[in-house]
Amino acid sequence: MFKVLVSDPISDLGIQQLVDASDVTVEKKTGLTEDELIAIIGDYDALLVRSQTRVTERIMAAGTKLKVVGRAGVGVDNIDLEAATKQGIIVINAPDGNTITTCEHTFAMMMALARHIPQAYAKTIGGTWDRKSFLGVELRNKTLGVLGMGRIGSEVAKRAKAFGMNILAYDPFLTQERAEKMEVKLATVDTIIRNADFMTVHTPLTPETHHMISGPQFEVMKKGMRIVNCARGGVIDEMALVEAVDQGIVAGAAFDVFESEPPEQDHPFLSHPKIIVTPHLGASTIEAQENVAIDVSEEVLHILRNEPFKNAVNMPPVAPTVMNKLQPYFSLGERLGSFAAQVTNQAISEIHVDYAGDLSDVDTLPLTRYIVKGVLVHHLGSEVNIVNCMHLAKQRDINVVVTQASKSKGFTNLLTVTLKTQDHEERLVAGTLLNGYGDRIVQLDKFPVDIAPEGHIILISHNDKPGIIGYVGTLLGQNDVNIASMQVGRKIIGGSAIMILTVDKAVHKDVLAQLIALPELNNAEEIVLT
Ligand SMILES: NC(=O)C1=CN([C@@H]2O[C@H](COP(=O)(O)OP(=O)(O)OC[C@H]3O[C@@H](n4cnc5c(N)ncnc54)[C@H](O)[C@@H]3O)[C@@H](O)[C@H]2O)C=CC1
Numbered sequence: 001m002f003k004v005l006v007s008d009p010i011s012d013l014g015i016q017q018l019v020d021a022s023d024v025t026v027e028k029k030t031g032l033t034e035d036e037l038i039a040i041i042g043d044y045d046a047l048l049v050r051s052q053t054r055v056t057e058r059i060m061a062a063g064t065k066l067k068v069v070g071r072a073g074v075g076v077d078n079i080d081l082e083a084a085t086k087q088g089i090i091v092i093n094a095p096d097g098n099t100i101t102t103c104e105h106t107f108a109m110m111m112a113l114a115r116h117i118p119q120a121y122a123k124t125i126g127g128t129w130d131r132k133s134f135l136g137v138e139l140r141n142k143t144l145g146v147l148g149m150g151r152i153g154s155e156v157a158k159r160a161k162a163f164g165m166n167i168l169a170y171d172p173f174l175t176q177e178r179a180e181k182m183e184v185k186l187a188t189v190d191t192i193i194r195n196a197d198f199m200t201v202h203t204p205l206t207p208e209t210h211h212m213i214s215g216p217q218f219e220v221m222k223k224g225m226r227i228v229n230c231a232r233g234g235v236i237d238e239m240a241l242v243e244a245v246d247q248g249i250v251a252g253a254a255f256d257v258f259e260s261e262p263p264e265q266d267h268p269f270l271s272h273p274k275i276i277v278t279p280h281l282g283a284s285t286i287e288a289q290e291n292v293a294i295d296v297s298e299e300v301l302h303i304l305r306n307e308p309f310k311n312a313v314n315m316p317p318v319a320p321t322v323m324n325k326l327q328p329y330f331s332l333g334e335r336l337g338s339f340a341a342q343v344t345n346q347a348i349s350e351i352h353v354d355y356a357g358d359l360s361d362v363d364t365l366p367l368t369r370y371i372v373k374g375v376l377v378h379h380l381g382s383e384v385n386i387v388n389c390m391h392l393a394k395q396r397d398i399n400v401v402v403t404q405a406s407k408s409k410g411f412t413n414l415l416t417v418t419l420k421t422q423d424h425e426e427r428l429v430a431g432t433l434l435n436g437y438g439d440r441i442v443q444l445d446k447f448p449v450d451i452a453p454e455g456h457i458i459l460i461s462h463n464d465k466p467g468i469i470g471y472v473g474t475l476l477g478q479n480d481v482n483i484a485s486m487q488v489g490r491k492i493i494g495g496s497a498i499m500i501l502t503v504d505k506a507v508h509k510d511v512l513a514q515l516i517a518l519p520e521l522n523n524a525e526e527i528v529l530t
């Protein structure tokens, strides 16, 4: 039974599928301190959060069973991604579910700013009928600068057009072609600062975006600009902004997010007549909260059940078409990796993966991760998963080399895993996915073979002499080991040969030792593929 902890307020309706799952129990404990979370996190397989819970390195370290941290929302700046990757914890988010909601909040803020709605409301309910102090401005014909044209920024631009605004947009990934399609003008940050009447930011907080609007930008800013931040506190320098408002450079600002949340009671925004604020409400609608909770619950279930998933933040994204193509090979890849590791007795210096046939022209990185996981798991155990395997390989100076499009030897698809050791030994295992037959191992070192990569396998190397098969069969029979299948491979008559037996149960070490003691038999080892 998987245990899921929900440590922030997340929509009940959204997480219903987790609650209903027969293999999951869900517990809600919100408002915990870091130490309180550390004390209990060891019991849980998954943690669901929004932006309040700071998922620190200490929490991850205490989460010994933790497989996944699910963020019901976009920003993951409250989660230590590096620590998660090192520990093999998958971090997923729900990037699409709150886009429109946050875009609408941005608009609400922009209009509230243009028409002084919060200030006018406060005065009216305070008993003052003041119609002179709140002269506003129209949005029509104004220039809106959008910094960050991702999901939310693009939706804001779309709506701003309907309000008759001219849009100047900047995003490092915004091409001229896409800008034209969206009917916005591609501009630099500098052009936007010097020309916009309104400016809204929709970037994540990164070292590059931190204080991207600060003193130097306010110095050259178009006088009377109104600024909205519904993205992340820290993209705009808060103290420099207050100064710019006081100097009359900025006519007003609307902030949903703060450099530190919640802000201190004496934060200058909270008492400034020209700055309006909301307590990080961008994503807070019934619809968005249901959407993100549904998305994240679905992904968490996939991860817990070892099924493919898509929105991992600490792994590169994979297009659904690529994923569909690769997914059938995941189990084969992992087993080939595991097989190769089990027959390699020296320290591995390189994992070489060659993809041929159908796999020669797709981005195979996700599949490579399964192979590397298979190789490492033999020595490192369950600590290894597809999130941390590359990191763990690098830490151990193991090179992962991938080649594509070498000859497929007649197979429609062929995965060849070669492990190279520091002593220049090489072990090679190749496998294919045969339509209608499933996974097969088709080559072992230089020998062509045909075995299903599953269960208990005995690999024997011997000299090609008459009678050996009989000795082996008799010895295994005497030890109550039932042989399910047997294959013999050799390159030349009387030369070195291999025998591969699949057997019904684990083989005791003594039996392997007795096998090795047989005449003309050089080695016998058991490979277990679960
Ligand atoms: N206030 C709230 O409750 C909410 C806030 N957010 C925040 O809004 C922000 C945007 O979210 P989405 O649009 O969903 O993300 P997104 O990833 O779709 O878009 C972000 C865009 O920022 C761009 N960008 C990165 N560096 C930039 C730079 N230096 N200058 C200009 N653009 C840059 C990226 O290329 C990307 O296109 C995120 O920080 C997210 O955490 C999201 C939802 C709710």
Ligand SMILES: O=C(O)C(=O)COP(=O)(O)O
Residues within 6 Å of the ligand: 050, 051, 052, 072, 073, 074, 075, 076, 098, 280, 281, 282, 283, 284
């Ligand atoms: O999704 C985001 O990035 C947000 O900022 C929303 O945060 P929240 O889930 O409302 O705490």
